[in-house]
Amino acid sequence: MNAPNPHVLDPTKKPGSIVGFGTMTTFIIAALFVIALIMIEFSPLKMIQVPGQVAEVLSFFWPVDMAYGWDNVLPAIIESIQIAWIGTIIAAILSLPLALLGARTLFPRIARIVKFISATARAFPEILLAIYFVPIVGLGPFAGALAIGISSVGMLTKLGAEVVESIDFGTVEAVEATGGSRIMALRYAVVPQVLPEIIAHWLFRFELNIRASAVLGVVGAGGVGGVLLNTLRYRHFEKAAAVLILTIIVVLLIDMISGEIRRKIIKG
Amino acid sequence: MNAAGNTTLPTKPPRNWWLWAIVLGFLTAMTVWSGYGIGFSANELVCNIAGGSRLLEESWPPDFSFLPRLIDPFMETVYIAIVGTVVGGILSIPVAVLAARNLSPDKVTWFLDRNFMNILRTLPDLFWAMLFATAVGFGPVAGALALSVFTVAVISKLWSESLESIDMGLPEAVRSAGGSWLQMIQFSAIPQAMQHYVSYALYAFELNIRASLVLGLVGAGGIGMILETQRANFEYERVTLIILAVLVAVLIIEQISETIRRRLT
Amino acid sequence: MSDDSQQNATPASGQGGAIRFEKANIVYPNGVVGMKDLDLEIKPGEFVVIVGSSGAGKSTLLRAVNGLNQLTSGTISIDGREVPKSGKGLRELRKRVAMIFQDFRLVKRLSVMTNVLVGRLGHVSGLRSMLNWWPQSEKAIAIDALERVGIVEKAWVRASDLSGGQQQRVGIARALAQQPAIILADEPVASLDPVTTHQIMDDLVRINRDLGITTIVNLHFLDLAREYGQRIIGLRFGELVYDGDAKTVTDEDFRNIYGREVTEDDVLDDEVVAEG
Numbered sequence: 154m155n156a157p158n159p160h161v162l163d164p165t166k167k168p169g170s171i172v173g174f175g176t177m178t179t180f181i182i183a184a185l186f187v188i189a190l191i192m193i194e195f196s197p198l199k200m201i202q203v204p205g206q207v208a209e210v211l212s213f214f215w216p217v218d219m220a221y222g223w224d225n226v227l228p229a230i231i232e233s234i235q236i237a238w239i240g241t242i243i244a245a246i247l248s249l250p251l252a253l254l255g256a257r258t259l260f261p262r263i264a265r266i267v268k269f270i271s272a273t274a275r276a277f278p279e280i281l282l283a284i285y286f287v288p289i290v291g292l293g294p295f296a297g298a299l300a301i302g303i304s305s306v307g308m309l310t311k312l313g314a315e316v317v318e319s320i321d322f323g324t325v326e327a328v329e330a331t332g333g334s335r336i337m338a339l340r341y342a343v344v345p346q347v348l349p350e351i352i353a354h355w356l357f358r359f360e361l362n363i364r365a366s367a368v369l370g371v372v373g374a375g376g377v378g379g380v381l382l383n384t385l386r387y388r389h390f391e392k393a394a395a396v397l398i399l400t401i402i403v404v405l406l407i408d409m410i411s412g413e414i415r416r417k418i419i420k421g
Numbered sequence: 422m423n424a425a426g427n428t429t430l431p432t433k434p435p436r437n438w439w440l441w442a443i444v445l446g447f448l449t450a451m452t453v454w455s456g457y458g459i460g461f462s463a464n465e466l467v468c469n470i471a472g473g474s475r476l477l478e479e480s481w482p483p484d485f486s487f488l489p490r491l492i493d494p495f496m497e498t499v500y501i502a503i504v505g506t507v508v509g510g511i512l513s514i515p516v517a518v519l520a521a522r523n524l525s526p527d528k529v530t531w532f533l534d535r536n537f538m539n540i541l542r543t544l545p546d547l548f549w550a551m552l553f554a555t556a557v558g559f560g561p562v563a564g565a566l567a568l569s570v571f572t573v574a575v576i577s578k579l580w581s582e583s584l585e586s587i588d589m590g591l592p593e594a595v596r597s598a599g600g601s602w603l604q605m606i607q608f609s610a611i612p613q614a615m616q617h618y619v620s621y622a623l624y625a626f627e628l629n630i631r632a633s634l635v636l637g638l639v640g641a642g643g644i645g646m647i648l649e650t651q652r653a654n655f656e657y658e659r660v661t662l663i664i665l666a667v668l669v670a671v672l673i674i675e676q677i678s679e680t681i682r683r684r685l686t
Numbered sequence: 687m688s689d690d691s692q693q694n695a696t697p698a699s700g701q702g703g704a705i706r707f708e709k710a711n712i713v714y715p716n717g718v719v720g721m722k723d724l725d726l727e728i729k730p731g732e733f734v735v736i737v738g739s740s741g742a743g744k745s746t747l748l749r750a751v752n753g754l755n756q757l758t759s760g761t762i763s764i765d766g767r768e769v770p771k772s773g774k775g776l777r778e779l780r781k782r783v784a785m786i787f788q789d790f791r792l793v794k795r796l797s798v799m800t801n802v803l804v805g806r807l808g809h810v811s812g813l814r815s816m817l818n819w820w821p822q823s824e825k826a827i828a829i830d831a832l833e834r835v836g837i838v839e840k841a842w843v844r845a846s847d848l849s850g851g852q853q854q855r856v857g858i859a860r861a862l863a864q865q866p867a868i869i870l871a872d873e874p875v876a877s878l879d880p881v882t883t884h885q886i887m888d889d890l891v892r893i894n895r896d897l898g899i900t901t902i903v904n905l906h907f908l909d910l911a912r913e914y915g916q917r918i919i920g921l922r923f924g925e926l927v928y929d930g931d932a933k934t935v936t937d938e939d940f941r942n943i944y945g946r947e948v949t950e951d952d953v954l955d956d957e958v959v960a961e962g
Binding site: 182185186188190191192193194197199202203206207209210224231232234235236238239242273276277279280281284285288289290291293294295297298299364365367368371372377378381385388393397400401404406408 | 424451452454455456458459460461462465466469470473476480496497499501503504507537540543544545546547548551552553555556557560561562564565566588631632633635639642648652660661664668671672
């Protein structure tokens with residue numbers, strides 16, 4: 154199946170047992186796969202039905218209700234973008250100092266604590282955080298932005314700390330050797346070296362956050378996800394099609410622009 | 422600037438003030454507009470801290486008596502992730518090969534496949550889950566299908582980049598020795614990037630475990646369905662338990678996957 | 687201009703620059719001895735070259751002077767004041783002791799000007815330095831420092847766009863901007879080609895002569911040590927094994943310092959220099 158054949162992979166490996174590691178892995182994965190198929194009741198009969206069912210739903214997608222798209226979907230997508238933007242800004246502001254504190258080379262002791270906290274924060278999908286924020290600040294996009302912000306802090310802190318750890322530490326020593334304090338060394342030696350890469354990470358996270366904010370509507374935290382859920386629930390497929398098409402276009406556009414800016418920043 | 426009054430110091434090149442003004446203006450405008458749009462208010466946040474602390478009180482301690490009822494749905498989550506990863510993993514192979522510039526048979530195929538791949542990537546996992554739940558009915562099958570698509574999006578993007586960086590010497594040799602395109606891919610291109618493939622597949626599995634937790638929110642099976650009912654009934658002690666259990670499980674699975682990945686690569 | 691600069695960069699008379707090691711020892715955590723029972727006195731305004739094979743403790747000695755390496759026992763004092771171990775006292779001391787590094791240690795993304803102004807960090811308020819908002823007087827000091835090493839025309843260029851020799855000149859300018867009593871140069875020419883090496887060494891000697899700043903230079907090329915040093919100090923396994931005038935140092939002395947025959951690797955190729 155999809156496991157590697159060790160003989161092709163690594164010709165230097167000595168020929169060992171008859172059943173190689175790759176064959177065994179393949180067998181285990183195949184067995185797990187079959188068990189999983191049975192357990193979720195994905196029977197062969199069902200497998201035959203699926204393509205037809207999908208095709209049927211797809212056939213209802215036409216004609217796309219673009220009027221609904223412009224009037225109802227676009228505002229919801231814009232709200233998703235706004236949620237992602239505010240979430241990213243919150244995360245960027247919080248993660249910058251945390252990334253510096255999380256760098257082993259600068260603050261060996263604090264870094265451990267910061268890394269542990271950021272790992273925990275990363276483990277939460279933003280939608281679970283939104284479940285907690287909705288009762289606190291009420292249904293709506295504000296809860297979504299907070300959830301996105303908090304859950305992004307973890308990843309941005311981790312990536313940022315890695316950037317800081319990768320820099321030339323000698324310049325920090327050089328600043329301190331002139332009688333500058335640790336804070337001045339951060340300002341003049343660390344920040345100028347790491348900022349471009351860190352900003353590129355912010356932009357990348359913004360791209361991810363657009364997708365994340367699109368689904369938050371499912372738990373009532375604003376954005377386009379709620380619209381899709383409703384149109385599908387009431388089987389307004391031509392409206393759902395408008396949601397999908399507009400989402401794809403907008404996300405592609407933002408990916409393109411953001412990707413271009415990221416490349417410019419890293420090069421400059 | 423010429424405080425020292427010397428002649429050799431060149432004048433400071435003017436900063437590109439226009440660019441700075443535009444960038445700064447854009448950032449500010451975007452933030453104000455977005456903040457206004459989503460109803461950002463520090464006031465509201467502070468006022469509702471009371472409600473928030475009540476919520477936290479209600480969510481603590483987690484209701485551990487609920488734990489046994491989580492086992493079945495959690496296993497379902499794992500099954501969904503396995504099916505999604507395997508199906509998506511297999512389907513991603515042709516998608517990735519055709520999207521690799523050096524391996525694709527012609528420009529048109531490459532162009533079409535690459536855009537297909539990018540479009541798959543734009544839609545979040547829960548969108549696929551909603552679509553499949555509508556098409557094949559609520560339940561784990563919808564979740565598995567959604568994760569299959571999601572997996573194709575993840576693996577094919579990453580792996581096509583690995584394939585583009587392989588050494589083309591051997592594949593070209595296979596071709597010039599009279600091998601077919603398929604033989605070239607199968608015997609010389611794929612083996613070179615196999616380790617990357619395994620690593621990405623495991624990564625996709627981790628993402629799928631995480632994603633399959635929330636699929637239930639839109640009726641696509643797994644532990645998320647229980648989470649959704651308990652949340653709707655404001656049983657926050659149970660919600661907390663579910664989330665904690667899920668976090669622990671995710672961390673364990675990620676650890677296992679990480680270990681395998683390190684052994685294989 | 688020249689009067690102005692003289693005022694700017696010359697350390698005020700009586701600023702000193704005397705260094706005194708007394709029974710100084712450094713043992714690294716891994717057990718390696720970096721400095722052994724060192725007794726040494728360097729007078730204000732001296733130009734001292736330290737030689738020794740790699741691992742002989744040349745860097746250790748230099749870095750002990752500004753507290754980058756801590757003594758395990760004994761004392762170092764500058765102008766009669768012991769070098770503090772940490773805190774504000776150490777920062778105050780470092781303002782007067784500048785350092786030049788083998789690998790330049792400039793922040794490559796910043797302009798030459800900003801890199802030189804780093805040498806003034808100890809002299810401006812925290813807020814101003816955080817905002818990169820420098821008083822004219824500080825900028826004048828930085829420009830003067832750049833003029834002394836002859837690259838003032840590169841003031842607004844990014845450090846990464848300079849050649850190695852130019853980058854080291856910025857390193858020297860940063861040191862000068864501190865208006866130091868002492869300059870420590872740790873293998874300042876080890877990453878440079880022979881022609882640039884001589885230019886940088888000439889700069890260091892001229893600055894020492896014009897401004898009277900005590901200068902200690904680590905070198906591993908013997909001919910350079912002989913050519914530029916006034917006083918040569920030889921180290922071997924952290925111990926002082928030679929201390930004398932550069933004019934009278936013999937090949938025998940070098941053999942003694944290195945504990946082996948002196949080879950071609952220990953001298954800079956002079957032919958190249960002659961051509962340059």
